[in-house]
Amino acid sequence: MFELDIRSRTPIYEQLVEKFVELIVTGVLKADEQLPSVRTLATQVTINPNTIQKAYRELEVKGYIYSVKGKGSYVKASEFIQDDSKKVEALAKLDKAIKEALYLGVSPEELLLHIKKQIN
Amino acid sequence: MFELDIRSRTPIYEQLVEKFVELIVTGVLKADEQLPSVRTLATQVTINPNTIQKAYRELEVKGYIYSVKGKGSYVKASEFIQDDSKKVEALAKLDKAIKEALYLGVSPEELLLHIKKQIN
DNA sequence: CTAAGTGTACTATTATGCGTAGTACAGTTA
């Protein structure tokens, strides 16, 4: 499903969180789609189920998934994340990314073109 | 100069790196401007000089600053970072930020407006 | 009803990385 970088300084459970967030916001994983179970994914990526559970818990706290004991974990529909503070946080992150790209030599025109391509 | 979050999970030296990058890409720190010395900053923020040195080394590896033994550390002019792989990396980061903002309910119009404001 | 799945939580252990303290060397400059 995806590969983890064991040697990365980023903890394994954080890498999992990042990858699931990416799959969710890009629509690869859709609302109410079931995630692999903690034990199944643990076997697939050869890490401890507790580590998976830690990632799933963080995804739940952040509002990307919901879990039902005995049933599984599911992608949460995005309209349930109508949390303005998360929007603000996302825009702040975007601001940093824009400034960094401009500083590294991406022209404003190139940037806008790139962004428009992303939006459609 | 800036405050560090001792309780953050992000290591102190990484927080330093992030803050310096922010100051550099926003133009607060300009090309060839000298950074505070390792020992001075250590005293200012009350952490060990070795920790500062670790942050400065990472900034240097990433190409944001250069250091001269016996003299000091300076902001590197951005045109010296004409490294296409960094541009690609920056745009990838931007892509993630865009997708996350859209997912969290920011409308494409709102997003474009926001970005245009940032560019000017 | 039961077996096989699911999530969740806990303890204990180990390894790794972070930050510190201390020290020392090499370079610059007034």
Place this chain on the structure above:
DNA sequence: TAACTGTACTACGCATAATAGTACACTTAG
């Protein structure tokens, strides 16, 4: 030459990450 600068090293303690193991509660299909 003194006072600054960067750089590098060792050793230590602490916190966190990941693991192994175990167990409980819920769901569901047969």
